[in-house]
Amino acid sequence: MAEIYTLTVTELKQALADKSLSAKEIWAAFNARIDAADPHIGAFLTRTEQSPPTLEGPLSGIPFAIKDAFCTNGVRTTAGSRILDNFVPPYTATVVERLEQAGMASLGKLSMDEFAMGNANEHCAFGPVCNPQDLARVPGGSSGGSAAAVAAGMAPFALGSDTGGSVRQPAAFCGVVGFKPTYGLLSRYGLIAYASSLDTPGLLTRSVKDAQLLLPVLSGHDRHDSTSLAEAPAPARSVKGLRVGLPKEYFGEGVAQEVKVAVLRAAQTLRDLGAEVSDCSLPMTKYALPVYYLLACAEASSNLARYDGVRYGMRAEGADWSDMMTKTRTTYFGEEVKRRIMLGTFVLSAGYYDAYYLKAQKGRTLIRAEFDRAFEAYDLLLTPTSPVTAWERGSITDPISAYAADICTVSVNLGGLSAASIPCGRDSLGLPVGAQLIGNRMSDNTVLAAAAALEEAIGWDYTPVCGGKA
């Protein structure tokens, strides 16, 4: 029999049902794998100290891990920031609670870019995470710890959050599945806020089937989140006859040739499966990055005003209240967080609001309208998840180059759309390439059905790795 830590959620559920494995054995196997692999990877910020899970439910006995952006009652939650170094939440995020109600038990909390601001997990205050495919490379971000944990078999499933690609891009870099549901389908209650109109909880797994199994467990209205949707997503449609668009702007300048080749091969596979695949154009794509960064930073500057050294988190000494607050924020926020708070405050300030913030909100309306038109002609869009594969740690240092790497993912958040990234090939260095399937709002089940069909046809080997080796 395969090592327990190599099994998917679906396989573990089956093994528990036919009693070929016990919850105790599964719990021990994943903890042993973390002991062996995590010293090389650095995905876990906090391990959950508990005995084998005993919670009853349809997924009882199956462990998972949590991006440290989700609050967990009684368990330290840092959002990757020193300012929350000592924070122990008094409540649990709704999505975590739903998994626990289904019987799942948390192995621990996973590393992330500070407050989810980054795409390489190099902005975590507690150190970087190594990509299990190649330890010298970044795992992507901001859910880099989640993607690395799943890719290395340290958890069969991890929760992530996706504000501009933070689930899909690390999934692509680490060779796993990343799913960002429609905005509002999963509750944001207990997800530490970065940019509230874009933040979406997401799933990282080693099979699309697992995402299909877990989505109904996680979704559903939550009265604690005013943007939480009451309705369920539309039923899945079969791949045969699906109209799939290939927007040319996602295959242009800056996209690595090997990435293009792998994703176009996936397009051919979809054709072979009976989909009608054709080229299309989304000209607004060129404005997506500035719109995204302006809006995300504006929202972040407001959301992060709460870190004032008064109610929770760290406090630095100061001569008076104002000085204490300034010293607290200066001491405990990292460089990238300070950069985004500064940009956000600038674009919201009198004199600049119309030219930047308001203009970006109008741009967002136009981007959404363009997607609405595209989804009249197409059921899904297929694009690369990232223009490049995982880069070497420390090789991208200027912010503009880092922001530009988000070109394939940010539009999806601006549109509130659903999208999945699945591995579709490798470049000449052996690094995974991610293909992104994008669907309209509430077409989550069709996105996942098409991703599952494509995954099966590609036959990707998800065997967990640590440094490229099993």
Place this chain on the structure above:
Amino acid sequence: MNQQEIAALAELCKLEFNDQALEAFSEEFGAILAFVNQLAELETGDTDAYVSSLHAPLRTDSAQPGLPHEQVIRNAPETDGEGFLIPRVL
């Protein structure tokens, strides 16, 4: 933006930068603004600004039970057991 403007912005953000950091930041900020300025060429005409909460369902404005007081206050850097303590304001 010059260093003086950056320093004023930092004050609004409740952040401090030393002279060296201010210089580096001012240069970097210029590059970031040039990057977002691509948006200036976008013709928006009479397009409405996107409002994300437009379709959020409203709930009855009624009192709901909150978290227990001692749990809420547990994470505070300084308390007197009842409220949050802060250094002097004036």
